[in-house]
């Protein structure tokens with residue numbers, strides 16, 4: 001089944017709900033990074049969150065970067081989400097491994113680590129200074145940390161659920177998530193709906209199981225809101241894994257490291273190789289190429 005994001009609003013306009021199925025894009029990420037289940041789960045959850053957060057943005061040009069910097073063996077984890085659910089990401093150590101938790105789940109919390117920060121950077125794409133929000137890591141399980149970010153940094157009550165099931169052959173079996181967000185101006189009457197949803201959250205299947213059972217993004221929303229309140233679907237998007245690297249961008253990045261560093265690269269007889277973190281593509285520059293870039297360097 002193709003990946004999908006559905007966006008719904010309750011008829012009283014108190015809540016907005018985003019649901020996503022992301023199995024295909026997480027499969028692509030796993031294949032690209034050759035990641036073991038720990039990194040696949042951590043990155044898959046964050047890619048799923050990023051895809052949903054990207055469609056929350058009002059401005060078409062806004063991109064969001066989610067950075068987990070914890071003390072776990074995965075190292076830094078980065079996801080960049082461009083508008084309309086286009087995402088890319090990596091972890092510093094995709095081969096990191098940890099024993100399963102006592103409940104049989106992949107130990108993402110210790111993979112990312114608890115000592116550290118979650119940074120969420122919102123770039124409006126208009127040349128203004130990006131907006132950076134930072135919170136301390138709560139559990140490293142991704143969903144709890146993003147929930148905490150919304151509560152502290154944006155003062156928006158939010159419920160986040162993210163899940164990735166990994167098969168025995170290390171390929172992702174299912175992935176998905178949902179974000180429920182309270183809209184400004186909700187009235188005390190809406191409290192009933194919120195506590196009804198809170199009760200529902202305690203009884204529903206994990207979102208990765210729903211997706212494994214064939215639920216679509218709309219089905220996940222139905223599962224959350226059916227019998228609770230009236231709602232309607234506002235729109236849908238197709239999330240995808242998309243790297244934006246190009247030789248031109250890599251050239252620009254090399255020029256930006258400065259004359260001194262570029263000069264030392266230019267002295268290497270073997271030239272220089274640049275590996276894109278997001279898609280593992282290798283860009284090769286021979287000695288003459290680097291010398292050419294050095295001419296464009298002005299600092």
Ligand SMILES: [Zn+2]
Pocket residue numbers: 243244245276277278279280281
């Ligand atoms: Zn790339």
